[in-house]
Amino acid sequence: MNNALEYLEWRGDLPVGKVPLNDVDLFLCSQLSTPDYTGIVPERGSTVPIPEVSEKYFRDHPVDVAVLGALQSESVLPMLKALPKHPRFAEASLGYYVLKIDREKEEQFSAVTVFFPDGCAVVCYQGTDDTIVGWKENFNTAVYEFVPAQHDAALYLERVARHTEGPLYVVGHSKGGNLAVYAAAHACKKTNERIVRVISYDGPGFHREFVSSEGYRRIADRTYLILSQNAMVGVLMHPVGQTVIVKSHNKGVMAHDGFSWEVKGDRFVRCSSFSKESDFFDKTMDNLIESLSPAERTDFINGLFDALFATGSVTVTDLKRLKFNQVILVIRRFAAKKRLSKTISVALDAIFHQERYVRQQKKKPAALPPPKDAETLPADGETEKSAAEDGKAKEEKKPAKKAKKPEKPETTDRKKTEKPEKSKKSTKKPAAK
Numbered sequence: 001m002n003n004a005l006e007y008l009e010w011r012g013d014l015p016v017g018k019v020p021l022n023d024v025d026l027f028l029c030s031q032l033s034t035p036d037y038t039g040i041v042p043e044r045g046s047t048v049p050i051p052e053v054s055e056k057y058f059r060d061h062p063v064d065v066a067v068l069g070a071l072q073s074e075s076v077l078p079m080l081k082a083l084p085k086h087p088r089f090a091e092a093s094l095g096y097y098v099l100k101i102d103r104e105k106e107e108q109f110s111a112v113t114v115f116f117p118d119g120c121a122v123v124c125y126q127g128t129d130d131t132i133v134g135w136k137e138n139f140n141t142a143v144y145e146f147v148p149a150q151h152d153a154a155l156y157l158e159r160v161a162r163h164t165e166g167p168l169y170v171v172g173h174s175k176g177g178n179l180a181v182y183a184a185a186h187a188c189k190k191t192n193e194r195i196v197r198v199i200s201y202d203g204p205g206f207h208r209e210f211v212s213s214e215g216y217r218r219i220a221d222r223t224y225l226i227l228s229q230n231a232m233v234g235v236l237m238h239p240v241g242q243t244v245i246v247k248s249h250n251k252g253v254m255a256h257d258g259f260s261w262e263v264k265g266d267r268f269v270r271c272s273s274f275s276k277e278s279d280f281f282d283k284t285m286d287n288l289i290e291s292l293s294p295a296e297r298t299d300f301i302n303g304l305f306d307a308l309f310a311t312g313s314v315t316v317t318d319l320k321r322l323k324f325n326q327v328i329l330v331i332r333r334f335a336a337k338k339r340l341s342k343t344i345s346v347a348l349d350a351i352f353h354q355e356r357y358v359r360q361q362k363k364k365p366a367a368l369p370p371p372k373d374a375e376t377l378p379a380d381g382e383t384e385k386s387a388a389e390d391g392k393a394k395e396e397k398k399p400a401k402k403a404k405k406p407e408k409p410e411t412t413d414r415k416k417t418e419k420p421e422k423s424k425k426s427t428k429k430p431a432a433k
Contacts, residue, residue: 002249004028005075005082007263012086017118019088021169022266023226023244026122026199027258028089029114030173033126034076035061037097037112047095047115051084075259092116096160100152107148109179111156119166120196123157125183127174127203146182153179154186161191170198173258174233177203181223181240185215192218198241201258202227205237216240226268230255230275235282247271 007024016025040056041048057080083089093115100109110126157170168191172180177200184198198219210216216223223241227234228248233256246268250260262269274282289297 003075003259003261003263005079005259007266008079008082008086008088011266012088015087015091015118016116016120019266021116021120021122023199023224023268024263024266025088026169026171026197027173027201027226027268028079028083029122029169030124030171030176030199030201031073031076031079031258032094032114033110033112033124033172033176034072035080036099037094038099041094041097041112043096043098045095047093049090049093051090053094054080054084073257073259075257079259096156096163098152098156102148105148107152109149109152111153111176111179113160115164120169121160121164121166122169122171123160123180123183125153125156125170125172125176125179127172127176149175149179150182153183157183157187158191161187161194166194167196168194169196171201172199172203173201174203174256177201177225177234178206179203181206181216181219182210184219184223185210185213187215187219195219195222198223200225200234200241202231202234202256204233205235205239208238211238211240228255228261229271229273229278231278232256232281235274235278236285244268245271245274251275251277 004024004027008028011019011024035057037053037057039060040053094112095115097112098110100107102108108128112124112126114122114124116122157168161168170180170184172178180198181200181203184192184195187195200223203225220241224244225234225239225241226244226246228250229245230248230251231245232253247262247270248255248260249262250257254260
């Protein structure tokens with residue numbers, strides 16, 4: 001089989017009670033947070049069976065990926081349409097749907113919970129949607145210690161936990177993965193003890209201080225970061241969790257689509273290292289972000305999005321419809337700020353010219369040794385890989401450093417092995433935005 005949709009055809013007839021949830025099942029759950037269920041799935045009270053959710057959704061919406069926005073996978077709606085045909089998901093239900101978009105607070109937040117007949121619940125956080133507000137909030141994570149969506153994610157997990165009793169899985173794709181990790185790390189002791197696994201599917205990382213926090217350490221051994229060999233999102237900031245690198249049919253930005261990740265049996269196909277394109281993007285963006293002070297980062301983010309909003313656009317889809325003269329207007333706004341113009345040029349080069357860079361570097365030796373292939377995610381009931389074993393493995397592959405680093409969780413994180421402490425990012429919030 002080639003992807004998660006084909007996996008559904010292969011495994012879909014076996015209920016979760018017979019075959020425990022695996023990382024592909026949980027990815028499909030994470031994608032259930034993408035559609036807008038307003039008027040279909042209630043925020044409180046009863047849950048709605050997935051077949052009924054699917055029927056009502058397609059009664060009111062066309063089977064057209066455009067309704068999800070320019071950046072969503074074209075496989076999400078076919079997935080939602082197919083789920084009722086397979087007992088593995090047809091017997092599940094959705095509940096506690098929340099959607100919040102607040103331009104004033106610069107917040108985009110959405111979540112839904114999947115309930116399975118065996119009593120387990122999967123808390124799913126939506127990634128960045130098509131709104132420009134949502135993308136600005138993503139950029140804000142590079143400046144502020146936390147963003148509004150993270151606060152709401154923590155509250156959401158506790159609310160679901162209060163109204164349920166079984167095992168909890170906490171997952172999300174893209175920004176949703178970041179929210180899943182943040183929420184689990186801030187869960188109370190009672191909720192924490194019920195969490196089986198936390199998975200961030202190609203979600204951006206955090207500031208270094210988060211990794212050394214007591215809350216994160218409590219869930220570090222149950223936290224996983226699954227991302228493609230061509231990742232451009234999951235390598236941003238400081239990745240957390242035990243890293244699992246998987247193969248993707250796509251390159252560049254398109255590799256962010258989890259439906260492009262290769263599947264064999266009931267798991268994603270692992271590979272031993274990131275691509276050179278991904279390494280180039282990672283290093284370029286790290287150097288770019290670290291070259292800016294917190295105040296400069298704020299100016300860059302505000303200037304960029306003020307210009308985008310000035311075009312009258314609300315979503316990325318709107319931006320794609322811009323006329324040429326409107327695009328020129330945006331460019332002129334940045335041309336007036338040479339520092340921002342240079343910053344944007346570097347960022348765009350990292351995004352769009354990775355392959356050209358790799359061709360130029362072909363004869364040069366790789367800057368980093370390939371990371372050790374990650375372990376298979378354990379199924380329910382299996383023994384988790386111990387924190388001591390993970391730490392020992394990292395020490396063996398980690399080069400000696402002069403600077404003392406903060407305490408680290410058990411992850412296979414390339415960033416930790418290549419950056420001295422002096423490059424530590426600032427998390428101090430500017431006095432005024």
